[in-house]
Amino acid sequence: MIDSLYLAWKYVRFNRVKFWTLVACITLVAFLPIALELLLDESEKQLLSRAVTTPLVVGAKGSALDLVMNSLYFGDEVPEIITMEAAQQVADAGLALPIPVYVRFRARGHPIVGTTIDYFGFRGLEVAEGRQIFVLGDCVVGATAAERLGIGVGDGIVSSPETVFDLAGIYPLKMNVVGVLRKSHTSDDLAIFVDLKTAWIMQGLVHGHQDLTKADDRQLILKEEEGNVVGSPKVYEFTEITEENLDAFHFHGDPTTAPITAVIAVPNDEKAGTILRGRYLTPEAIHQIIVPKEVVDGLLSNIFRIKNVLDAVILLVGLATALAMVLVFALSLRLRKREVDTIFKIGCKRATIARLLTAEILIIVASSAVLVGVLAAVIARYDNALVRMLFIR
Amino acid sequence: MISIRALTFRYPTGEFRLNMPEFDVAKSEKVAVIGPSGSGKTTLLNLVAGILTPLSGSIEVGGTGVHALGDTERRDYRITTIGFVFQDFELLDYLDVMDNILLPYRITGALELGSDVRARALDLASEMGISGLVSRHPTELSQGEKQRAAICRALLPRPKLILADEATGNLDPVNKGHILDLLFQSVDHHDATLLAVTHDHELLDRFDRVADFHDFHVWEAP
Amino acid sequence: MPASKRRSTLLVACVLAVGVSFVIVPDLPAEDALSVYTVNYPLKYFAERIAGDHASVAFPAPAEGDPAYWMPDEEAIAGYQSADIVLLNGAGYAHWVGKVALSQFRLVDTSAALRDTLIEIADTTTHSHGPTGEHSHEGTLAFTTWLDPALAAQQAAAVGEALARKRPVLADEFLANYEALAGELLALDVEIAAIVAGKEERPVVVSHPVYQYFTRRYGLNAASVHWEPDAPPDAAQWREFEELLERHPAGWMVWEGEPVEAAVEMLAAAGVRSLVFDPCGNTPEEGDFLTVMRTNVENLRAAYE
Structure with missing residues (x-):
């Protein structure tokens, strides 16, 4: 042979x-x-492992699939934006822990996930290196993202302006990498996590600039009215949050109107989940509540x-x-x-x-x-x- | 070496008949077989090689009754006793010259391919003047070089009898003489016997003997 | 998990084998104590009073300095992030909360229900730029709400509600504790009201603009300067003070903390006596919120005798 x-x-x-x-x-x-x-x-x-561990998602009415893809897997397709009021409603119902997520911006191709600190506990994500998000501008990155972007604790990463719809308000923001997450073999490995407020900074809803009322440079002031100082275009918006300018950041408008893409709702128990779902069945409900597992099963x-x-x-x-x-x-x-x-x-x-x-x-x-x-x-x-x-x- | 008695043969279909009452070839003899096309020259070679079986009569080669051998014995006989040289050389294009020379050793369990065999193959190649070509493929060789390689292949298993079927038929006149010389030298060197079918009448005088097939074949009217 | 499960199965088996007649069924393990973090001392005090043993209440600001302008360090932030409840004072107090990643749904703004009664500090300049137009920055509200015992009681109520939401089974206990606390706060209120009754128009000067809710509660005639208790006023401050005294002939200066001797003497020379009314925003060296307030009340009594 x-x-x-x-x-x-x-x-x-x-x-x-x-x-x-x-x-x-x-x-x-x-x-x-x-x-x-x-x-x-x-x-x-x-898809399924992630879906079964995400009990409920509240989002804008529309494609349930887009909503799941965006809020669970951080897909590119951004669902219709909702407001923090949706999260507040979940909180007020007292049936579930609301975890708002705002997945809209990207940095060098990786999704920036604006959320609350509860997200990490909910997903069981641990910081392998560095520390958790503490202040505005902090971000922790998934293991894969850190690897691919070649960034680690102490580095900065700038949000990409390419998905901007509203040119007027959105600035590329340099985020400070304060932690790298342990690998979880989920979409979280690819993401860059920031506090919601930091995501809003990218949108110009929270911003920081020189104090106009104390400005030495008169060119910064367009006009002074009774009790109001109008800033000229020379007013410089900070594109990086540092310890020095952290205090200058402030929220414009009502925080309950701040944008998010979805609310992950973690019901206290099964019954609470059922009751909560029922609340979104009325025709007046402006949001939908979905069970990701059902969507992914489909x-x-x-x-x-x-x-x-x-x-x-x-x-x-x-x-x-x-x-x-x-x-x-x-x-x-x-x-x-x-x-x-x-x-x-x-x-x-x-x-x-x-x-x-x-x-x-x-x-x-x-x-x-x-x-x-x-x-x-x-x-x-x-x-x-x-x-x-x-x-x- | 070859002793044929009262041999008759016919193909199962067709009208061809071969009738050969007596034909002998002595050991170390170089015999040319001539005759017109279709006269049964190649058939004779195939009968001697045990590829065809006679209808009646006997063929003995080196004391072996070829006509009486079974299938397996006949194949073993062929591979150990007979060396074939063909008109179209029948080298395998996908093997280089060395592998072509060694082919008999690769396709049958009757021969064992040892390092001595390889050494002999190289000797043979240099004897034939193609030692520099052993790693080439047949497609890269001239007709004369191909036939030299084919002769090496035929000689390597140390056959007692070389059967050459128009071995010079596809060669130019210069090469014809040269190859025949080489073939004769090798046959002598290896102490073998040569039975060669040929159309090249100008070469006949080099053979010890010429057998004219007109003497054997029988045409039967339809 | 399987190991512990196996162990408990074994335990059950043993218990059954020994015989069950004298087995004492242990109490179900109590739920872990709630972890409560606060942004100032009064809220810590309220939470401790109301929750009792059912919560561990932390207020990690250092003893020095005003927690209103504090920025927690990383360890403290990690503590706040891990808390079940973070009690905020609201009214723009503790600006740092807006800069730090805390889950909004663990935050409890104890003055949320008081929004309409909060005092806006005058002469704040708004600014506008960008598409959203005019806005005014936070921190323009007076935030020492707890110096009005009535407001403090309402804040305590918010604390109680927040605790009860997390531990509904303990709601009654929390309510009883709250009522006890509220009773003491109201007693304080009644006492202060009695002290100042009929003498509200008597002018006083406060060394720092932190007594807005207190003076409003009792209709006091107070004017404010901006002095620090640990340094005597400089020339400009003193000149301003003298001008103030001309139209507001106060006999008393109310200090946040024990003032330096020099300042006391300067004031005494001008015929103004000093008293300390500690807002108690930070953890007191001695006693608790109510004992500090009672001391404050005693100090105040001198000015209104």
Whole structure:
């Protein structure tokens, strides 16, 4: 068999195009269902595990899927903005702990998650290095984000202005990295967490600037009215929060109108959750309350339906490929008739060629298997990111 | 070396008949077989090689009754006793010259491929003047070089009998003589016997003996 | 978990094997004491009085300095972040709360219900810039609400409600504790009212503008300067004070803390006597909120005799 394998190996090396074409066919046909399975497994794991640990989400009426994708997985699609009043309502009901989240801004491609300190306890996120968010401008970053952005405790990261709708109010803000979270193998690993108020600073709702009433530079003042000083465009908005200017930051307007994208509601118990859900069923309710697991279950069942169709297609393609392979080998046998005759005359069984062919098929299949293995390993290595790319974006 | 008695042969289909009452080739003899196309020259080689089985009569090669051998024995006989040289060389394109020379050792369990065999293969190649080409593929060789490689392959298992089927048929006149010289030298060197089918009448005088096939074949009217 | 589960299963088995006739069923383990953090001392005192053993109340500001202008260090922030309840005074007190990452839903603004009665400090300049237009900064409200015992009682009520929300089963106990505290606060109120009754128009000067709610409660005729008890007034402050005295002939200066001798002497020379009325925003060296207030009341009694 060693000799047969040797000869077959020489044969496939000589007929590279044929060999690689066959290997590619088998690899593709075998890899597709494996990759699909891997991805679905991972997406089920990633999406579902997160969904089941997030009991309820309150958000604007509209696409429940967008809401879940944004508030659980920090997807790009920003749902309609709601206000802190929604969180206050949950708090006032006394049935659940509200954890508002504001997932709208990004920094170098990573989502900035504005939330309250409760989020970390709720998700069981621990600071592996550095400390928790203490003041405005502080941020803690997920393990993967820290790795990818090459940032650590003591560094700064500037929020990106690209998703800005309202040019008038939004400034790129330099956040101070004060902590790096332990890896949790969830979307949290990718995120940059700030206090809600810091997220509002990015939107200009909380801001800091020189005290105009004490300004020495008269150019800062556009006009002075009775009891009001109007700042000129020269008024410099701080783009970084430091210990020195921290005191200068202040909130404009009513904090209950401050924007958030969703409220994660952690009910005191099952009954409280049911009662809370009931409150959002009235036609007057301006928000919807969703159970992320139901939304994700729906999504997954759709994906599985698609997978079943794909499986059937792949099965057919596999069959077609198998037939094509049989044809290829039959033709190759015919092409190698002289070779068969020669080795027969030299003194071999005609069936020796069958051994050579078997060895060749073995080499092809083994090569494909290795390739499939490598590709599957690559998929497995990046499945997390791929699932994000495919389902969350 | 070869002793044929009362040999008759016919293909299961077709009208061809071969009838050979007596034919002998002495040890170390170099015999040319001539005759018109379709006269049964190649059939004779195949019968001597045990590829075809006679209808009746006997073929003995080196004392072995080839006609009476079973399938497996016949293959073993072929690989150990016979060296084939073909008109189209029949080298495998996907193997380099060395692997082509070693081919008999790779495709049968009857021969064992040891380091001595490899050394002999190299000796043979240099004997044939192609030692510098052993890592090339047949597609990179000239016709003459290919036939030298084919002769190496035929000789490597130390056959007692070389069967050459138009071994010079595809060569230019200069090469024809040269290859034949080499073949003769090798046969002598290895103390083998040569039975060569040829159309090249100008080379006939180099053989010890010429067997004209007109003497053997029988045409039967339809 | 499985280990402890196994252990408890074992325990149950043992108990059953020994025989159950004399097994005393232990009380269910009490819920952990609530962790309450406050931004000033009065709230700490109220919370401790109302919660009793059911909460551990912390107010981590250093003994020196005014907690109103304090910025907690990292350790203190971590403490506030871990608290079940953070009691705020509201009225713009403790500006730092707005700069620190605290969960809004653990914050309890004890003066939220008093919003309409809060005193705005005059002559604050607003400013405007950007699209949102005019606004005024926080901190323009007077914040020493607890110096009005009635307001203090209402704040204490808010504390009690917050505690009861977290531990509904203890609501009755909290209510009883609150009522006891409120009774003492109101007794204080009655006493102060009696002291100043009929003498409200008597002019006094306060060394610092922190007595707005107190003077409003009792309709006192007080004017304010901006002196620190640990330093005598400088020339400008003294000149301003003399001008003030001309139109507001006060006989007493009310200090936040024990004033330096020099200042007392200067005032005495001008015919103004000194008394201490500690707002008690920070933890007192001795006694508690009520004992400090009773001392304040005794001090005050001298001025209104």
